[in-house]
Amino acid sequence: MTSPLRVLALSGSLRKSSYNSALLRAAQQLAPAGVTVELFDLRPIPMYDDDLRTGGWPEPVAQLRSAIAAADALLIGTPEYNYSLPAVLKNALDWASRAPDAPLAGKPAAIMSATLGNLGGIRAQVHLRQVLVGTGSLAVNRPEVAISRVQERFDASLALTDEPTRTLIAGLLVSLAAWTLQLRSHG
């Protein structure tokens, strides 16, 4: 890898002790050499309103769009709410999908999900993958990172201690980096 790869991480949960946000912070530590992961806080993004859009990008939206445009790839970590993705994540993707210069178009992406229960948020991933087709983004297929009983995989300070989960996330980042370079070399 000749130049560093910059990955922008988005969490589908605003909760301060969010396990999905904690997984993204773990990914920062687990990234392979040459890959950096930066978290973007979605809290300031206003609810999508097309009247707002036609008045010019709200400042937090402009920042999100710039950050996505500047990144080589996206890493999304999301809980599952009611069999689908949370509004906070869908809202960010909708804002970033709009022309002109939609920064999500052609952007490599990787998906993680995590839930307290046994299913790991896989239904949210099904919807999220369709949304990413809609935005023209390019999500890696493997490995699937759907983490069940996520609360058992952290210590009390929200550090990711479960070794299989650490290996899985490290593998996803390797896959994302390879995918990003593959798209670049043939782009």
Added chain:
Amino acid sequence: MTSPLRVLALSGSLRKSSYNSALLRAAQQLAPAGVTVELFDLRPIPMYDDDLRTGGWPEPVAQLRSAIAAADALLIGTPEYNYSLPAVLKNALDWASRAPDAPLAGKPAAIMSATLGNLGGIRAQVHLRQVLVGTGSLAVNRPEVAISRVQERFDASLALTDEPTRTLIAGLLVSLAAWTLQLRSHG
């Protein structure tokens, strides 16, 4: 029908000239005798944040939950953003799905979607139906109201002038009323 049926209408678009909101206003006029349709404005609902929830329902959320609880049925009108439902709608449904006394559980519902293009928002409906399974709501299956080229169906004052569309929406309300009474009588 012995007592009036109260339908609460939610629009997935915040835009002032939203066609989906205009379709819900048309539904108010097209409702059969004994059915009233009231629109609820989702604009004040904050983005879902579980830390907010544990601090007590924000006032607009409490109002939404009360309005849903007081209604006999829901009517949802939604655009399609990136092959799915908009964040504003998902956000409202997520807030209203939470225990205790989740007002969406067992609530009869009907779905409409509309887009400028030819597909009428049907992909948003696919995701929305799954979300409504997640919330435990009970959506009528027929008629499917997915309105393509919606902009051609209104006059300049956003009054719904297209007769086939008016008939379709009137039929959906008849179906929703019958479904609501059926569930009540056997509930």
